[in-house]
Amino acid sequence: MVRRMGRGRVLLLLAAAAALIAAIVVVLGRPAAPADGDPQGGVVQTRWGPLSYTDRVLLVKVRQAGLWEMPAGQQAQQRAASPRVKEVGDTIMEQHMQLDADTRATAAKLNVILPNQPSVQQKTWLAEMSNKIGADYDKTFVLRLRAAHGKVFSVIAQVRASSQNSLIRAFAERALRFVNTHMTLLESTGLVTDSALS
Template sequence: MKIAMKLLIVGSAAVIWSCNGQQSKDPTTRADSTNEEMIDSSHAAGAAPAIAEKDAKFAVDAANGGMAEVQLGEMAQSRGADSSVKAFGKMMVTDHSKANDELKMIAAGKNITLPAAPDNEKQKVATDLSSKSGADFDKAYIKQMVDDHEKTVKLFEDAQKDVQDSDLKAFAVKTLPVLRTHLEHVKALKKTK
């Protein structure tokens, strides 16, 4: 019991110390740290954690990407020049908002903390895209969507194999075909631009 208490104190001190660092400003890093702390506390108390660390990490990464897709999709609708880019942006907002809401419900039931906003890297992408308009925006947005969806498809394919939690696994299985459709659609758009 004394060892568990010492581990809890040391772990809490490490979390507090790390939260004072520069990375603590990143919403994804904060969510990951909160989830790790919850899992570590369960281990220290001698209990099995409610969720595996890699499952929580998947949820955080999926939420991060999903929020960014909504943000950039809204931007595409207002800044895009081509009607097909605007329509793709609208599809991103609709589909990713739906998936984000589903993921939030699953995470709440598992006590997983999700980021409140996209991470610093995705915010930088949004800032860069917001400086563009018209055809320049369309080209940069399409390129970003191809890159993002290739990474997201890989994230969800890995989750199908590796995630242990049945609800998160079902979410990955259900969402992956939609993500693949997005990737195919945006690659077709890229060929026309």
Template sequence: MKKNNVTTCLLFLFVLACTSNQNKSSVAIADSANEAKTDTTKYRDTTTTAGITMGVNDETARFLVDVADVNMTEVKLGQMAKDKASSQRVKNFGDMMVRDHTSADNELRTLAANKNVTLPTSVGTDHQNKINALSKKSGRRFDKACMDIMEDGHEETVRDFNRNKDNKNADVAAFVNKMLPTLQMHLDSAKAIKKALR
């Protein structure tokens, strides 16, 4: 009888753990996984030891997680713009978002794998809420709201990338500096389209 109680208790704890993870966003799960890794690697931050690539510090891991979340968000928003926008310029911008952020995400995922950083597999809760709210709009209201989100998002992303231009990890710094001109161009385009929609 005791064995059944122990088995039941273990099964309950397993179900509870699974349910807990389902309630967490993919971003929070990735952050937790990376924190556990950095705890065990003592914040190693560079490439050494016979060419074996080591992980990055917690701050850089968090930055890479945020970039992955942004890339997935921009791809979703871009696809929505292509499908729902009434303005051809917004549709074209959406196409550019899908193309550029898919490419950036592929490069990021290779970099993160080399640095032993876990990335989210789906859009985080905050960004998903913005996507859901935008999906309820249509016509000109959709176009304006979409470009508001695009401008705000790119301003924040450009700021984050500028903060990481001189990242201690040379591979991360190289990725950041490669992506910055494209992100700045996206921001400039978003501002111009938003102004034209007034």
């Protein structure tokens, strides 16, 4: 129990650090953000090569994935019935903490501002899971996370295949390893259905 509380504090410290970094980037640097009136966002030149709108979207999507999956993994420790679901949730939480630090460091180098909260849909998933416990929680946790990982996996793979930015390509490779591991872990619970794979 003490170990779990320690992780919760670490998670809060990471979130506070992320907010501070985002504030510093806003104050000190011009973000590599889409130009006004240009829905595609244009291309920003960096020392690692051109940074496209899609490259920036990758950083945002991976950041947002962590912002809801870290709390979901922590929540699984209290709400899940299956020891395997608890173990998978713990591993996903810990690995997302590592990936989140990597995402923030990469974004800082490229001067990209990241969100500090999950998307509206991700918040809805967290709220849905917060209303469940036991076997019902296990199923919802696994299905929501597996479906979300499948979606972000395709975004990462597309960027890895097409980005002209060497820093983004290297980041995408690292992110792919994490996401692939998470899909395998979630599938190992035996709760993944065909609908989660679509």
